[in-house]
Amino acid sequence: MSDSKKNAPKRRFEEFSNANDWEQRKLGELADIVGGGTPSTLNDEYWNGDIDWYFPAEIDDQIYVFGSQKKITQKGLEKSSAKILPVGSVLFTSRAGIGKTAILGKEGATNQGFQSILPYRDTLDSYFIFSLTHELKRYGEITGAGSTFVEVSGKQLTQMPILVPNLKEQQKIGTFFKQLDNTIALHQRKLEKIKALKTAYLSEMFPAEGESKPKRRFAGFTDDWEQRKLGEVLDNQYNGQTPSRENDTFWKGSINWLSSGELNRAVVSETIEKITKAGQVSANLKMISKGTFVLAITGLEAAGTRGNCAILGVDTTLNQSCMALFPNEKKLDPSFLFQWYRKVGEEYGIRYTQGTKQQSYNAELIKILPIKLPRVNEQKQIVEFLGKLDNTITLHQRKLKKLQNIKKAYLNEMFI
Incomplete structure (x- = not known):
């Protein structure tokens, strides 16, 4: 690759x-924009056929889709505004979560929650436009309208401005990002596999x-x-406080201060905010040592906060939503x-x-x-594993x- 000096991307093959x-x-000069539809759910003849029919909720992090959760029949297709989309079409969710995309690996249809992009073969590469998902999403969110929910229309999408090179350069760029996306997907699968393994071990290494x-148990423990x-x-237990926000001398110091x-x-390993010594004294905050277990104690009605905890990798003070627990180490290992x-x-x-x-x-x-506990020496073997x-x-x-x-970084440098 080389850096371009012209009205083109910073980085170019x-x-x-x-x-x-x-x-x-x-975009409408380079591709057809095709909406979808839903056959009547009251007519069984329209459903459980052999035609893939996608709805927005099943479009997630995948690159290609090869089969939908629901299928429709030929009759269902004919009696609705759904249309068969060819392989290579870029599915684009146009409402209630604008901007999720996937490439059709097998022909299929969609419901009305999509405005799918069907590239003209001589002007637009599927993976090139798929790589611009972030731009499609931004355009849809800015342009979309609606009182119940925001939706971008097919007509609006055809007017999206887009800068493109010739088809051969698009294909080269598309191939590059396809390889990069495949590598990312491979690492994502590896990560999910090891996380699933950890979940399985947790289930088997603690009593039901x-x-x-x-x-599952280590040898020698019965x-x-x-x-x-x-x-x-x-x-012991300890939870902290927040120094007054109205006093600037309490903040932007060098002392770690952790929120839930x-x-x-x-x-x-680090905290977002720091306080000064004066701030620490004003709130009577103790310094909690690295290696201490801390859990969130407020706002636990939210699933994302419920169960939040950490081991401190730094010495820090705490706010009132964090509680540090200090186990009796003859009975309970902190890491356990x-x-x-x-x-x-x-x-x-x-x-x-x-x-x-x-x-x-x-x-x-x-x-x-x-809490159910084995002896501390067994606890230590479990946490080491x-x-x-x-x-x-x-x-x-x-x-x-x-x-x-x-x-x-490449998206920034290889597109204008």
Whole structure:
């Protein structure tokens, strides 16, 4: 690749470095835009046929789609505004979540929640336009209208301005991003596989409800796990406060200050905000040491917050929505506490929290949470094993993030 000095992308394949500038066109000049439809659900003759029929909710992170969840018959197709779309069509969700895309790997039809892009073979490459998903989404969101929900029409989509090179350069760019997307998808699958493996091990290495022993165990351990209350195996608990926001001298210092929104169910290695020594003193905040287990105690009515926790990777102060737990290390290993809570946190956040509008824990509620424990030496073996899986997951997450950032950079430099 070479850097272009003309009215073209910053980065261009060498063989096109002296090619013509990219041309300003409208999407409707390069492709047909085709809507969809739904056969009557009251007529059984229209359904369970052999024609793929897509609806927006089934379009997610996949690149190609080769089969829909629901099928319609030829009669259903004829009695609705659905149309057969050829292989290579780019499905584009046009309402209630504008901008999800996928390429048809097998001909099919869609419901009315799509405005699909059918590229003209001599002017537009399918993967080139698919790679512009972010631009299609942005255009649809800006242009779309509606009182009940925002929708972009086929007519509006035909007017979308687009800069394009000749077809050969489009195909080269499309092939490049296809290879990059395939690599990203491969790493995503690897990550999902190791996460599923971790979930399976968690299920088997902790006793099921009503059981006193797990299904899977390290050699040499045969004793029943002991049913305890969390308060019986803790030495202390602590939650923090927020220094006054009205006093600028309390903020933008060098002391870490952690909020519950930053608990990532992993290791927290930095905090978004910092406070000053004066801020720490004003709120009487203790410094909590690296390696401590912390959980979210307020706002647990939200599924995304419920069960949030972390192990501190830095010394930090806490806000009032975070609680640090200090186990009696003769009875409970801190890392075992972390692995256990990641497993049960969602369920416990529903069963044991209190509050009408906002579901929360307090120190007394946390003390009564039930926990089954083996001896500490078995706890340590369990967390060593699970910790290795966590490290592998983190490694795959970093690789995936790096690839996604690379793609983002290339999209910036290879399109205008």
